[in-house]
Amino acid sequence: MHSIRRIFSVGTAALVLGAGLVAGSSGAAQAAASDCTQGRAGFTDIPDSLSGRGVAGAGALVVDFPTNVPYAVASYAMQTGNVGGREMGWGVLSTSSSLWGAGASGQVWMDVTNDNKQSWIQCGPFYVSSAGARITTPAYPTSNSASRAFRVCAMAAIPVRDTGITCTPWW
Incomplete structure (x- = not known):
């Protein structure tokens, strides 16, 4: 029995x-940066130095190192602005120049929905591993349509732990 x-x-x-x-x-x-670069899926490549108006909030990422370096600190945000004559939105991630230890990495991506958040396109993730770095996602056209919304998500990591994924509210 x-x-x-x-x-x-x-x-x-x-x-x-x-x-x-x-x-x-x-x-x-399984999304990849190549899914939305070089004009794919309606996105437009932009320089990492492009700054716009902050919308939908922003956030900070902090990872505690188990040894010498105390933290890996980064910030992420959603921005909008004029890109090639069109109003567009994009994500940005910036790493700290002084609190970014060896082996730390950060990633940022942007989700875009055109059907009231029933489904979305993920643009990214885009990775950075150096201190004092700034990286952007490609930009996507904004719209007056209530069905289109954006959010930016990010994560920072060291080889033994990460911050988990955190996102701005939909905008």
């Missing part, structure tokens, strides 16, 4: 685990 119960339990666990893996892998999109 114990062996039948054990076989049933192991079989059920394997089935549940397998279903979770299939469900998890089919629902997670």
Whole structure:
């Protein structure tokens, strides 16, 4: 009786685990920077130095190092401005020049929805690993349509831990 119960339990666990893996892998999109650079998906490449008007808030990322360097600190924000004669939005990530340890990395990406947040296009992630660096996502046209919205997400990491993903509100 114990062996039948054990076989049933192991079989059920394997089935549940397998279903979770299939469900998890089919629902997670694997986005890449190349999906939205060079004019793909309606995005426009912009220089990392481009600054605009801050919208939808911003945030700070802090990772504690376990040894010598106390932190890796970065900030992220969503900005809008004129790009090639059109009003557009983009994400930006800046790393601290003094609190950025060796091995630290940061990433930023922008999500754009055109259907009231039912689905979205992820532009990025874009990576940076040096102190005092600034990186932007490509820009996407803004719109008066209530169905179009943007958010910027970011994460900072060191080899043994990360900040987790944090995003601005949709704008």
